[in-house]
Amino acid sequence: MRHPRGATKLRVMYGADIAMGPGKAELLAAIEATGSISASAKRLGMSYRRAWLLVDTMNRCFREPVVASATGGSGGGGARVTAFGRRVLARYRAMQARVDRAIDPQLERFSQLLR
Amino acid sequence: MRHPRGATKLRVMYGADIAMGPGKAELLAAIEATGSISASAKRLGMSYRRAWLLVDTMNRCFREPVVASATGGSGGGGARVTAFGRRVLARYRAMQARVDRAIDPQLERFSQLLR
DNA sequence: GGTCGTTATATCCAAGCGTATATTACGGGC
DNA sequence: GCCCGTAATATACGCTTGGATATAACGACC
Numbered sequence: 001m002r003h004p005r006g007a008t009k010l011r012v013m014y015g016a017d018i019a020m021g022p023g024k025a026e027l028l029a030a031i032e033a034t035g036s037i038s039a040s041a042k043r044l045g046m047s048y049r050r051a052w053l054l055v056d057t058m059n060r061c062f063r064e065p066v067v068a069s070a071t072g073g074s075g076g077g078g079a080r081v082t083a084f085g086r087r088v089l090a091r092y093r094a095m096q097a098r099v100d101r102a103i104d105p106q107l108e109r110f111s112q113l114l115r
Numbered sequence: 116m117r118h119p120r121g122a123t124k125l126r127v128m129y130g131a132d133i134a135m136g137p138g139k140a141e142l143l144a145a146i147e148a149t150g151s152i153s154a155s156a157k158r159l160g161m162s163y164r165r166a167w168l169l170v171d172t173m174n175r176c177f178r179e180p181v182v183a184s185a186t187g188g189s190g191g192g193g194a195r196v197t198a199f200g201r202r203v204l205a206r207y208r209a210m211q212a213r214v215d216r217a218i219d220p221q222l223e224r225f226s227q228l229l230r
Numbered sequence: 231g232g233t234c235g236t237t238a239t240a241t242c243c244a245a246g247c248g249t250a251t252a253t254t255a256c257g258g259g260c
Numbered sequence: 261g262c263c264c265g266t267a268a269t270a271t272a273c274g275c276t277t278g279g280a281t282a283t284a285a286c287g288a289c290c
């Protein structure tokens with residue numbers, strides 16, 4: 001099996017930048033789980049800077065923020081995925097799954113052309 | 116209409132590099148039309164270096180070369196898309212079209228979440 | 231054998247992306 | 261009011277990508 005988790009990567013563009021993609025979806029899920037950008041970055045093995053930039057891009061691309069963050073307070077602050085953000089994530093994943101299902105048999109055949 | 120030519124980009128990976136994607140497909144079509152890598156590069160507005168690297172990557176990724184090139188000779192040489200390469204291109208485009216059709220209505224709805 | 235246009239290759243440079251690091255801002259809790 | 265951990269921001273560095281340029285190799289044609 002050449003593509004365990006699906007070999008297609010769905011990227012939804014908004015102008016020049018990627019509004020939603022595999023990395024941003026994972027990050028969103030991590031923030032939902034950890035309640036923190038820095039903890040999510042650590043979990044996903046990326047720098048805090050990168051994680052923050054991804055969040056910033058998402059918030060700029062969508063009509064409403066997908067992540068709401070707070071500085072200070074108990075625990076120093078944190079970040080949470082908004083209800084809107086959860087909808088975005090769910091719909092993105094549904095699309096990704098639909099693409100995978102639609103393409104799977106053809107991709108299997110196409111992969112046989114590879115080395 | 117936010118995605119005139121389809122907003123999805125299908126990239127087929129082979130290890131670390133992209134065996135086939137939108138750019139390589141366009142390049143393949145250009146080579147088929149012009150019979151030359153340099154002419155195709157000019158037509159697509161990319162450097163010869165880039166075009167050559169894309170061709171090289173494709174030839175390394177697939178079981179058989181998708182482009183056969185010749186140095187010297189009448190016209191200084193040239194490049195042609197092999198029969199195998201035409202099959203690769205046709206199948207890739209079929210997959211891309213299938214993805215677009217499968218995802219179109221959902222993508223339309225998803226795009227409404229964007230700014 | 232010289233000419234010609236293309237492939238193939240090497241070198242240099244600029245821009246973008248990502249990491250690492252440091253610093254500041256923030257606000258609840260003690 | 262101080263402490264703490266996180267968000268937010270800035271800077272420096274390395275890596276990769278792609279363009280511009282130069283050069284060599286090649287082979288049919290005259």
